[in-house]
Amino acid sequence: MSAVIENHHDEHHHGPAKGLTRWLYTTNHKDIGTLYLWFSFAMFLIGGAMAMVIRAELFEPGMQIVEPEFYNQMITLHGLIMIFGGVMPAFVGLANWLVPMMIGAPDMALPRMNNLSFWILPFAFFVLLSSLFMEGGAPNFGWTFYAPLSTTYAPPSVTFFIFSVHIMGASSIMGAINVIVTIMNMRAPGITLMKMPLFVWSWLITAYLLIAVMPVLAGAVTMMLMDIHFGTSFFNAAGGGDPVLFQHIFWFFGHPEVYIMILPAFGIVSHIIETFARKPLFGYTSMVWAMLSIAILSFVVWAHHMFTVGMPLAAELFFMWATMLIAVPTGVKVFNWVTTMFKGSITYETPMLFACAFVVLFTIGGFSGLMLAIVPADFQYHDTYFVVAHFHYVLVPGAIFSIMAAVYYWIPKWTGNMYDERLGQLHFWLSFISVNVTFFPQHFIGLAGMPRRYPDYALQFADWNMVSTVGAFLFGVSQILFLFIVLKTVIGGKKATDQVWEGARGLEWTVASPAPYHTFSTPPKVD
Amino acid sequence: MLQILKRSINKLIITTSAFFVAIFSNNLNADWFALNMTRGSTAVSEEVFELHMLIFWICVVIGVIVFGVMFYSMWRFTKKKNPEPSDFHESTKLEIAWTVVPFLILIFMAIPASQTLIKIYDDEEGDINIHVTGYQWKWQYEYLEDDISFFSNLSTDLDEIYNLVPKGEFYLQEVDEPVVIPAGKRVRFLITANDVIHSWWVPDFAIKQDAIPGFVNTAWTVVDKPGIYRGKCTELCGKNHGFMPVVVKVVEQDEYDSWVNAKKEEAYKLAELTEKDWTAEELSARGEGVYQVNCVACHQVNGQGIPGIFPALAGSDIVMNDKERNIEILMEGVQGAAMNSFDYLSEVELAAVITYTRQAWGNAENGDGEIVLPKDIVDYKKPKI
Ligand SMILES: [Cu+2]
Numbered sequence: 050m051s052a053v054i055e056n057h058h059d060e061h062h063h064g065p066a067k068g069l070t071r072w073l074y075t076t077n078h079k080d081i082g083t084l085y086l087w088f089s090f091a092m093f094l095i096g097g098a099m100a101m102v103i104r105a106e107l108f109e110p111g112m113q114i115v116e117p118e119f120y121n122q123m124i125t126l127h128g129l130i131m132i133f134g135g136v137m138p139a140f141v142g143l144a145n146w147l148v149p150m151m152i153g154a155p156d157m158a159l160p161r162m163n164n165l166s167f168w169i170l171p172f173a174f175f176v177l178l179s180s181l182f183m184e185g186g187a188p189n190f191g192w193t194f195y196a197p198l199s200t201t202y203a204p205p206s207v208t209f210f211i212f213s214v215h216i217m218g219a220s221s222i223m224g225a226i227n228v229i230v231t232i233m234n235m236r237a238p239g240i241t242l243m244k245m246p247l248f249v250w251s252w253l254i255t256a257y258l259l260i261a262v263m264p265v266l267a268g269a270v271t272m273m274l275m276d277i278h279f280g281t282s283f284f285n286a287a288g289g290g291d292p293v294l295f296q297h298i299f300w301f302f303g304h305p306e307v308y309i310m311i312l313p314a315f316g317i318v319s320h321i322i323e324t325f326a327r328k329p330l331f332g333y334t335s336m337v338w339a340m341l342s343i344a345i346l347s348f349v350v351w352a353h354h355m356f357t358v359g360m361p362l363a364a365e366l367f368f369m370w371a372t373m374l375i376a377v378p379t380g381v382k383v384f385n386w387v388t389t390m391f392k393g394s395i396t397y398e399t400p401m402l403f404a405c406a407f408v409v410l411f412t413i414g415g416f417s418g419l420m421l422a423i424v425p426a427d428f429q430y431h432d433t434y435f436v437v438a439h440f441h442y443v444l445v446p447g448a449i450f451s452i453m454a455a456v457y458y459w460i461p462k463w464t465g466n467m468y469d470e471r472l473g474q475l476h477f478w479l480s481f482i483s484v485n486v487t488f489f490p491q492h493f494i495g496l497a498g499m500p501r502r503y504p505d506y507a508l509q510f511a512d513w514n515m516v517s518t519v520g521a522f523l524f525g526v527s528q529i530l531f532l533f534i535v536l537k538t539v540i541g542g543k544k545a546t547d548q549v550w551e552g553a554r555g556l557e558w559t560v561a562s563p564a565p566y567h568t569f570s571t572p573p574k575v576d
Numbered sequence: 577m578l579q580i581l582k583r584s585i586n587k588l589i590i591t592t593s594a595f596f597v598a599i600f601s602n603n604l605n606a607d608w609f610a611l612n613m614t615r616g617s618t619a620v621s622e623e624v625f626e627l628h629m630l631i632f633w634i635c636v637v638i639g640v641i642v643f644g645v646m647f648y649s650m651w652r653f654t655k656k657k658n659p660e661p662s663d664f665h666e667s668t669k670l671e672i673a674w675t676v677v678p679f680l681i682l683i684f685m686a687i688p689a690s691q692t693l694i695k696i697y698d699d700e701e702g703d704i705n706i707h708v709t710g711y712q713w714k715w716q717y718e719y720l721e722d723d724i725s726f727f728s729n730l731s732t733d734l735d736e737i738y739n740l741v742p743k744g745e746f747y748l749q750e751v752d753e754p755v756v757i758p759a760g761k762r763v764r765f766l767i768t769a770n771d772v773i774h775s776w777w778v779p780d781f782a783i784k785q786d787a788i789p790g791f792v793n794t795a796w797t798v799v800d801k802p803g804i805y806r807g808k809c810t811e812l813c814g815k816n817h818g819f820m821p822v823v824v825k826v827v828e829q830d831e832y833d834s835w836v837n838a839k840k841e842e843a844y845k846l847a848e849l850t851e852k853d854w855t856a857e858e859l860s861a862r863g864e865g866v867y868q869v870n871c872v873a874c875h876q877v878n879g880q881g882i883p884g885i886f887p888a889l890a891g892s893d894i895v896m897n898d899k900e901r902n903i904e905i906l907m908e909g910v911q912g913a914a915m916n917s918f919d920y921l922s923e924v925e926l927a928a929v930i931t932y933t934r935q936a937w938g939n940a941e942n943g944d945g946e947i948v949l950p951k952d953i954v955d956y957k958k959p960k961i
Binding site for chain 2: 290332335374376391419423428433496512
């Protein structure tokens with residue numbers, strides 16, 4: 050027994066291994082967090098480049114730079130890469146870095162699986178991207194891949210797409226299991242569930258959502274595979290199958306999926322707002338309950354993506370009402386954030402700017418979401434740019450702003466250096482302005498009647514499309530600045546204190562900056 | 577890929593300069609004021625519009641209040657103005673208030689929304705029932721009472737799409753043959769699809785219904801004002817998803833009646849054509865038109881197809897040498913592939929398009945060069961003993 054303990058003890062004095070093998074073999078949560086974050090940034094740039102192709106084509110009416118079939122490949126890959134390669138791995142990266150430090154654990158509970166769940170991801174995306182060079186081109190049926198466009202009518206590369214979705218799913222499930230096991234078993238004594246930092250709470254709920262719905266996605270793509278190669282007819286009407294069944298299965302995964310992409314953001318923003326308002330978060334308990342109710346409701350609203358498929362009246366009414374209900378817990382969260390700022394003592398460093406923008410712009414996305422829930426009105430909004438505007442408002446200034454806020458907020462802890470505040474502020478203002486220039490006009494374009502996934506459009510939509518494209522390119526360029534700021538911080542900069550931010554609370558701020566390779570080998574005391 | 581990239585960069589430079597020209601010349605016939613949903617032209621679409629505006633204004637009011645408090649706090653409680661933060665971080669009363677009040681507002685919204693929805697779902701027989709079928713990439717309209725059936729294809733010229741000539745006023749919103757309905761009558765649409773899912777949307781009627789293979793969805797409308805109403809396909813359906821508009825022409829009853837008679841006349845003439853003695857040239861000439869409308873999307877103008885997805889017809893063994901199989905493919909489609917049955921085309925059109933593909937692109941010289949007559953199609957359709 051004592052030998053084992055001895056061994057453990059020894060390891061703590063080894064730093065990270067040298068060279069490439071450090072990253073290939075690592076089981077350290079901080080290293081793996083870093084890998085996830087860099088990987089997601091790379092995907093963000095690739096998916097972003099595709100968005101630029103899309104926006105460039107839409108700059109003016111007429112086909113200018115790509116053909117419609119390539120355009121469809123771009124919208125499909127843009128969506129898949131941003132969701133599965135950009136946002137989700139970024140949140141897993143943050144979970145890896147932060148969850149153990151926030152609960153006073155030495156590492157994730159299942160470190161080897163942690164390594165595996167990261168390293169299969171680059172492989173999945175390599176397969177997905179290589180489909181661009183296959184005969185017939187990459188998947189071209191939209192990220193929602195509705196059958197039978199994605200089965201009977203799909204290019205041959207669909208099989209590779211299915212394979213890569215399976216790998217992404219396996220990676221997410223492993224990541225989720227790891228988070229749950231860590232949180233449930235490795236909290237330092239004294240950290241009861243209702244004392245956990247909100248980011249940890251948000252990830253605990255997210256992880257359960259992931260485990261619940263990723264297998265459903267796997268089931269859907271497997272049924273597609275059977276239809277394509279083994280002669281079944283799950284989704285093929287000619288063989289007695291049901292194309293609408295596909296949509297039910299897909300959105301049973303897809304709706305919880307959108308909360309998977311926003312719950313961790315709720316956690317992040319809560320921490321940042323309380324830190325820079327120098328005031329404890331308002332209504333901690335109600336925040337937890339709100340997240341739980343949002344997560345549970347997310348399982349009974351899926352068909353609000355399908356109001357036009359011809360469901361019976363009773364189903365339409367049920368899904369409308371259930372969807373509207375989500376506004377209640379979401380509202381509670383927004384009110385709590387605003388009240389946290391009330392009577393605070395606020396300063397506006399870059400993370401706080403992003404967090405404030407998050408609250409406002411995410412709420413705007415919430416408003417358009419509420420409008421979309423109203424079935425008769427949705428008959429007019431559905432599958433137009435109004436929907437595109439809505440989900441980009443919750444995903445870009447929502448999820449992605451929260452990720453950027455998190456990077457600015459915790460990077461001093463990760464690297465030991467302060468980022469350049471002036472450049473950070475510049476990055477914020479460029480992003481904030483351009484994101485609105487890009488996506489706000491899309492509300493107009495959609496209401497005026499432009500459907501989504503159109504490579505070309507009627508003349509009355511020309512003006513606002515042009516504005517949107519200009520905004521998109523500005524947003525794209527601003528993110529190069531972000532890359533520069535992060536690199537600059539990694540290389541050097543003003544040394545960060547351990548506390549970093551005056552108002553910061555939580556265990557991660559009690560360890561040194563940069564955080565040592567191993568933290569909390571013995572659990573901290575928490576009262 | 578590389579080519580695409582190169583072309584993209586060139587075009588980007590051109591479009592960027594075009595942008596500045598556009599901004600300063602100000603002669604776009606586009607519209608900065610196309611900001612809101614249309615009121616439309618039916619009682620239902622009016623109601624939907626009112627509902628949309630109601631929800632919109634409720635959101636605006638909530639937004640003003642919430643953001644008002646937020647911006648005030650952001651301005652008033654900075655560290656400079658309020659160095660000592662309060663410790664106010666819990667209030668059950670507040671939490672209950674901001675749970676209950678939004679809930680009440682939601683009920684207030686849900687009532688009119690549900691009422692309108694129930695009205696839209698009130699689905700009886702129409703005075704006129706039209707079967708709408710989505711195809712890659714066109715719409716078919718069949719009038720159940722009158723035995724009229726035709727296709728409606730985008731009529732915008734490819735040259736307009738590829739910026740070789742100026743774009744017309746109804747760019748991408750015009751078709752060769754609109755669906756015609758009489759004013760003031762209850763018209764019911766029975767919507768389905770033949771291949772992938774499409775969606776039939778006419779904003780002015782507030783109708784958007786998915787067209788799904790194997791399902792028939794219904795929608796109805798009563799339009800009082802004659803005119804032309806334009807809509808679109810709103811479910812991604814493949815490469816020409818953006819190029820299959822919907823155009824509805826609403827006319828007075830008497831005009832509608834004479835249109836119905838003319839369509840019936842046309843069908844009668846077509847039957848006569850089937851009997852006619854055709855020459856290879858006549859058939860080919862007619863077939864080229866049919867090919868342009870029905871086949872180019874996949875097999876391309878030059879008959880070369882798209883490698884890996886759509887096979888070339890130029891040089892295809894079936895097309896050059898196997899008349900029977902060629903007819904069969906057109907009549908039955910190819911199971912499990914994007915090549916669907918074209919049995920809904922008339923005998924003349926089928927014979928013409930097959931003959932055209934057997935004659936064009938050197939196929940006649942390299943193959944048996946035989947033509948297919950409308951009579952052959954009629955024979956094929958006869959029950960086999
Ligand atoms: Cu379509």
